[in-house]
Amino acid sequence: MEWLAKTLFLSFLLQLLVLLPIAMAEANVKPKWVLQNETTDGASPWLRNAANPRPRPGGCMFRPWICEQGEHPPTARMRCCRNRCVDLNSDDAHCGLCALRCPFTWQCCRGVCINTNISPLNCGRCGNRCPFRVPCSFGMCGYAQPPPRPPRPFPPRPPRPFPPPHPHRPQPTPCPPTQPGPPPRTCPPGLPPPLAGDHSPSRS
Structure with a gap:
């Protein structure tokens, strides 16, 4: 048993001698980021003088x-x-x-x-007005509504009566009878009398 204990003790000493120099070397080396960013103060003297000591709140x-x-x-x-x-x-x-x-x-x-979903004066957005009698649904004017009916046709206007004769206009003169039979008809001014044998009905 003694030789086993001595062997374990010697192996422990050898491991300690091997690891001790490595641990000492790592303790003396500092990380690079520490050496680069290491400063003694948070700001430079110029920055401390240029900065406002009492900044205005935002x-x-x-x-x-x-x-x-x-x-x-x-x-x-x-x-x-x-x-x-x-x-x-x-x-x-x-x-x-x-x-x-x-x-x-x-x-x-x-x-x-x-509520712009149902307001006819602000349908979908502010100021968007729907036409008269058109509802606003889901922000759209006339959504799911039937198409508008076509306008009804107006009744035909009755014919206007003929105006009365003008008092200063010359009245038509009756045409001279060409032959006995049909009644004489009036001839408008400026037109010659009808020819003989013209028995067309008179236009009054």
Whole structure:
């Protein structure tokens, strides 16, 4: 048993002598990223002097007038709500007033929450009007409706009566009778009398 214990002890010493130099060498080597990024201070002196020690907080909470600056649509009503510039006429989360949220599927039209799925004055979007007597369904004018009926034909107009004779217009003179039999007829002014033997019916 003694020789077995001595053998184990000697093998342990040999392993210790082999691993000890390797461990000492790894302890003295530092990683490259530590050597490259290692600094003594977080900022340079120039950066500390150039930076503002008391920066102004962002947003519009302490500067609400900045919401009215810039380019906006003519119908926009810009206000500062929750430290953010919003349009109270079209923002669904701030419709008319700050934090006044429209229901789901509703839209904010001119500061009022409107259900654009059924509104005939705002069908599908703000300002889209449906024709007269056409309903709005699912945001579409006249959805699943029968086609419009054709217009009814107007009754025919009765013929107008002949105007009375003009008082200053020359009256037609009767044609001279050509032969006995048919009654004489009137000849319009400027036309010659009928020929002999013309027995066509008179036109009065």
